Amino acid sequence: MSDSVTKMNTPKHPLYQKILILVCLISFVVGSLTGIMTYMNVGYRESFWLDWLSSFAIAVLLIAPIGLLFMTLMTKLLKRVLPNGHKILHQIITGVCMAFFMESILAASTTVNLIGFTSSAAFVSAWLPAFMAALPFGLFMALMMSLVLKPKLEKFMVS
Template identity: 35%
Template sequence: MHKTLKKILLVAAMVTLVGGTFTGIMTYSNIGFSDAFASQWAFSFMQAVCVIFPMGMFIMWVMHNVVEAFFGRLSSLHKNLIFGLGMALSMEAIMALSTTYRNIGLGDWQQFSQAFLASYLMVLPVALVLSPIMTLFIKPKMEAFLAS
C-alpha cells in the first residue's frame, strides 16, 4: 500500500476512534439511547469531524506554542502532560458545543446550557484518561510515522 494512503488511513482511523467515542458519549448524554440515537450520533460525528478536525489542528498549534512559551523550562514529559490536559479541556468543550447544538439546538438556551454542561462533564473523565495516553504514547509514534 502506498505510504501516503497509509498515513491518510491512520489519521482517519484515529479521528474516527476518538471522535466517534466522544460524540457517542455526548449524544447519549443529550438524548439517551432512543430510536434516534444512531442517526443523531452519526450526524453529530460528521459535524464534529467537519468542524473539530480543522479547528483541532489550529488549537494543537496554539496549545503547543502556549506550552512552550509558559512552560519551556519544564521537562518534555511535563510539557506533554500539560499539552494533553489543555487539549482535552479545549477540544471536548468545542466538541460538546457542536454535539449539543446538533442534538438540542439553540431554541431553549437554558436547556442547551444544561445539556452542554452535562455532556461535557460526562465525556471529560474519558478525555482526561485518553489525552495523556494519546500525548505520551500515540502522538510521538504517529508524528514519526507521518514524518517518514
C-alpha cells in the same frame, strides 16, 4: 549508529497509510466522544444512530481541524512559556488543555445539533451533562495522545 544509517533502515510509509492512520485515530476518538454526548443529550432511542452520525459528521468536518490547530498552537505556546520545561510536563499540560478545549467544543456542537439553541439555560442544562460524562474518557485519550501516540505518530509521519 549515525542518523544516515538509521534513516536508511527506517521503512518509508506511503501517504495513504499516514492518512488512514489519522482517519482511524480521529474517528475512534471523536466517534466515542460524540457517542457519549449523544447518549447524554437524547438517550438511547430509535434515532440514536442517526443522531450520533450527524453529530459525528459535524465534529469530524468542523471540530477535528480546530483541534489539530489548537494542539499545534498549544505546543508552540508551551515551548515559549516554559522553554526549559520537561518534555513530559509539556505533554501533560497539552493533553489536559486539549481535553477541556475539545470536550467543550464537541459538547457544544453535539448539543446544538441535537437539542438546538432555544435558550441559554436549556443549552447549558444539556451541554453540561454531555461535557461532564465525556470528560473522563476525553482526559484519558488526550493524555494517551500527548504522552504516547503523538511522539510515535510524529515519527511515523516523517518516515
